[in-house]
Amino acid sequence: MDFDFPPDDDPRRLAVRAWLADHPEPTARQLHDAGYVVPHWPAPWGIDADPMHQLVIDEELRTAGVRRPANAIGIGWAAPTILLAGTDEQKARYLDPIFTGEEFWCQMFSEPDAGSDLANLGTRAVRDGDEYVVNGSKIWTSYGHRAKFGILIARTDPDQPKHMGISYFICPTDLPGLTMTPIVDATTTHAFNQVFFDDVRIPAENLVGEEGDGWRLARVTLANERVSLSSAGSLWGDGPSADDLLELVRRSGGADDPVVRQRLAGLFCEAEVLRLNRLRTLSARLAGRTPGAEASIQKAMADEHGQHVMELAKELAGTAGMLDGSGPPGEVGESGRRGLDDEPEGDRQFPDVAPVWHYGFLFSPALTLGGGTFAVQRNIIAERVLGLPRDHDADRGRTWAEARAG
Ligand SMILES: Cc1cc2nc3c(=O)[nH]c(=O)nc-3n(C[C@H](O)[C@H](O)[C@H](O)COP(=O)(O)OP(=O)(O)OC[C@H]3O[C@@H](n4cnc5c(N)ncnc54)[C@H](O)[C@@H]3O)c2cc1C
Structure with missing residues (x-):
């Protein structure tokens, strides 16, 4: 470790404390307006805070017992992807309510036959005029039953190599034909869901980035991690x-x-x-x-x-x-x-x-298991850190773990 934490009278600390004095019990909206939900983001969402400034803000908020809105997938995955590849309309429509927690998001990536090997996914999205018609199923969708939107990856071109025919969508969870079945886990909690798509029509304007660019987007979004x-x-x-x-x-x-x-x-x-x-x-x-x-x-x-x-x-x-x-x-x-x-x-x-x-x-x-299984993590360490030869099946998807490994 070759750094010191800023002292108690650091001006950045004093600025947060002054704000907290004016907002002793800040609402999510107030936190967002101050740029404290994603301080590392550019304005108008954040304050371009460098890593040390982020830590100072975190520490001061924690000391004051202030929590940011709970929207892990929205803030950690959906928002950075929309910032990176979304249209101006998408940014204007979706980012604010993500950061205020008013609209909760889920992640529709895993499928019954595509987990670690995510690029093997079979859910299809077929363009039909101004819409995509989606059929298939997603599983392990955490808190999908609470979500207003999901980030969805689906296959738009089955003739492309498997990593290349995938696209990235914003999927409202209340569309006709979309059903969610609860999965109660070993803790007796209903956090997981299986999502079924039966001719679900997603407006084409909900495509994020270019058609076929979904795999790249699914991988790069965590690079902006706080x-x-x-x-x-x-x-x-x-x-x-x-x-x-x-x-x-x-x-x-x-x-x-x-x-x-x-x-x-x-x-x-x-x-x-x-x-x-x-x-x-x-x-x-x-x-x-x-x-x-x-x-x-x-x-x-x-x-x-x-x-x-x-x-x-x-x-x-x-x-x-x-x-x-x-x-x-x-x-x-x-x-x-x-x-x-x-x-x-x-x-x-x-x-x-x-x-x-x-x-x-x-x-x-x-x-x-979640976020890249133990074995897949080991593969990444073997190949990227230790420089060992690649997995014999080098084509296998590794989005979950790769996204975190950078
Ligand atoms: C708590 C939790 C929350 C989750 N939330 C979400 C969510 O919100 N949205 C979502 O889309 N998904 C979610 N998932 C799913 C998660 O991403 C998958 O469980 C994970 O990617 C593994 O896929 P799988 O379960 O199909 O297992 P599989 O990929 O089928 O793996 C089965 C076994 O084979 C091993 N294995 C697989 N590939 C290799 C390999 N190349 N080399 C060596 N061993 C291998 C694995 O380590 C594992 O032991 C969640 C999972 C958990 C546990």
Whole structure:
């Protein structure tokens, strides 16, 4: 790490504090108007904040207990794609309500037969006058039932090589012929959906970029990722961290069993390695470099670390830990259950999840699947970081993980 955090009287801090004094409980609209939802964006949406300025804003908002609107796919994926390749009309129509959280977005990429090998997708979009007629199915669509729009990739030209015949659409979720079936996961939560398209007519003006450019767009949108340091939580940056678990153990009188002590020490070391790697990633950003190896290994290590934290927490709860809703006692959690009707809140990956242990334990197997599976991450590290030969099936899609690997 070769940087210092700005001091307490840094003018950028004072500016945020002055704004917070005028807006002690800012609405999403006020946050957006101030450019604090995506400070790294150009005006009128952001304030062109460099990485350190972004961190200062994050820190001040966090200290004041202010959360950004919960719209992870909208803010993290849809908006950068629309900024990059959208028309002026699309920018004017969609960006503002994404940043204020008024219009929640979902991601319609994965299909029953196209996950890691995403370029194999079979959902078809056929041009018919001023519309595209879409048929097929998407799956694992997180919070699709709450979304007003989805980013959809579909095959517009089956005669092109598989990466090239794909286009990128803005898909309203209330179109006739589009149905969403809930999938309740192992945590008993309804977050996932399967989406069926039965002659769904999407206006051609909802195409983003050129027809056939969808694969490139699906890959490049995360390049504009916000710099962040607040990701010690073991559920993709949210939820309880290894430190929270260690604190619980300390408060319960410590651990006598040497094996348990060793495992706790192991968790501490993993968390520390991840923290230092986050700082290295930040150093790279501050130096104007796109983090390479650091970013690739971060996800692979953090996903497994999350599983380790949750497994040990559950084990430490003993036989009581086998019960539904159980987990270590303490402020960090009572019941892990999310209700179907809970309202999203805050700028977390899991907008409506109380950061609790029981839920985290049941969710944790998903950590090494979503956003690029464990094995696909390993392939990327092998090829890009270690320079090993490419996967024998080099044509396989890797959008999820590649987008993050940059
Ligand atoms: C919590 C969560 C949220 C998600 N949200 C969304 C969403 O909102 N929208 C959306 O579109 N999708 C979403 N997904 C889907 C996610 O992107 C896919 O699960 C992921 O891409 C893997 O695809 P798959 O499930 O089809 O598994 P597969 O690709 O079928 O993989 C099955 C197994 O084969 C292994 N494997 C696959 N390819 C290779 C290879 N080349 N080398 C070695 N091993 C390989 C994998 O590691 C895995 O163990 C979500 C998934 C999760 C877990």
